[in-house]
Amino acid sequence: MTEDEARKRQIHYPPVPNGIDYLRDVIDRLARSSGEPSERDLKYAVLHLQAAAEVLLKARLREEHWSLVISKAEKTNLKKFEKGEFESTTNTETVRRLVEVVGLDISVDDKKTLLDLATTRNQLQHWGITEEANAVLTRAADVLDFLIRFLDQHLLPHLDADDEEAVADDLEEIRTGLVRIESYVASRMERLKESDLKGHEGRTVHCPDCQQLALIVDGVTNSCRFCPRDWTDPLELASAYDNAFGYSPAPGDPYEETLVDCPDCETPTLVLEAETVASDGSRIPLCFNCAEVQNDLWECMRCGRLYNPTDEESICSDCFSDLG
Ligand SMILES: [Zn+2]
Ligand SMILES: [Zn+2]
Numbered sequence: 001m002t003e004d005e006a007r008k009r010q011i012h013y014p015p016v017p018n019g020i021d022y023l024r025d026v027i028d029r030l031a032r033s034s035g036e037p038s039e040r041d042l043k044y045a046v047l048h049l050q051a052a053a054e055v056l057l058k059a060r061l062r063e064e065h066w067s068l069v070i071s072k073a074e075k076t077n078l079k080k081f082e083k084g085e086f087e088s089t090t091n092t093e094t095v096r097r098l099v100e101v102v103g104l105d106i107s108v109d110d111k112k113t114l115l116d117l118a119t120t121r122n123q124l125q126h127w128g129i130t131e132e133a134n135a136v137l138t139r140a141a142d143v144l145d146f147l148i149r150f151l152d153q154h155l156l157p158h159l160d161a162d163d164e165e166a167v168a169d170d171l172e173e174i175r176t177g178l179v180r181i182e183s184y185v186a187s188r189m190e191r192l193k194e195s196d197l198k199g200h201e202g203r204t205v206h207c208p209d210c211q212q213l214a215l216i217v218d219g220v221t222n223s224c225r226f227c228p229r230d231w232t233d234p235l236e237l238a239s240a241y242d243n244a245f246g247y248s249p250a251p252g253d254p255y256e257e258t259l260v261d262c263p264d265c266e267t268p269t270l271v272l273e274a275e276t277v278a279s280d281g282s283r284i285p286l287c288f289n290c291a292e293v294q295n296d297l298w299e300c301m302r303c304g305r306l307y308n309p310t311d312e313e314s315i316c317s318d319c320f321s322d323l324g
């Protein structure tokens with residue numbers, strides 16, 4: 001092997017098996033065939049999932065050119081890179097470079113999944129585990145699903161035969177482990193639909209933590225039956241929900257507020273684009289504080305606020321008394 005070939009090989013080889021090794025650890029912790037994952041398992045699963053995502057995404061950047069994994073290419077050279085003396089790109093920048101420099105297609109949903117994971121990891125490092133086991137499981141399943149697709153499309157085809165054989169067993173464990181996690185989520189949701197969630201279809205929305213359609217809005221405990229977790233602060237829930245599932249304008253479209261004051265309880269907890277089990281895919285205005293679906297809202301001709309008309313009047317009651 002010439003020096004140049006040796007260098008290329010060294011740069012090419014380690015990251016992919018290393019990333020797969022992290023994923024294997026995540027599966028061993030989360031998809032146990034017996035017993036629930038412990039708090040320690042959840043903690044290391046999140047940390048190692050984030051590490052795997054970072055290593056694997058950067059492996060693809062490295063394949064394009066080593067300088068792409070460095071945050072400021074003008075401040076480095078190959079020698080420093082080989083010794084590991086460089087500042088690596090941030091998660092957001094890594095994804096941006098994959099899309100805009102390398103030209104890969106990464107969907108909006110996948111991007112969001114990756115950024116959510118990075119947030120969970122940071123929270124964990126600063127505050128310890130705050131999420132319930134089931135929320136970690138569903139998020140981990142989304143990230144695993146993305147990383148397996150990413151490996152299949154962008155990394156595995158470039159491995160040489162030796163590397164491919166070295167990772168084959170781990171990959172199989174990872175794929176079956178993911179199926180086990182997904183079927184756990186699906187069967188638990190089936191059971192909830194027939195029990196806890198029954199009769200509450202009109203007020204059951206997606207939970208911002210676990211993403212499952214399992215949170216019953218009642219304005220008091222607002223509890224997600226899947227996590228399980230309560231959201232006793234309706235303001236916190238409404239803004240978490242709106243951030244996670246609200247309208248995000250297409251490039252060029254004007255931004256429109258989808259979280260507004262509720263005309264009934266006068267709290268900024270009216271989510272205009274809520275989706276419930278009963279709404280069956282369409283978006284409806286639901287107040288997360290008074291737990292009412294506000295289907296008959298009109299927009300005040302004078303001040304532009306939403307209100308409940310009592311007698312087909314065209315301005316809100318505030319404006320009405322204002323005008324005397
Ligand atoms: Zn939940
Ligand atoms: Zn309200």
Ligand SMILES: [Zn+2]
Pocket residue numbers: 300301302303304305315316317318319320
């Ligand atoms: Zn008005």
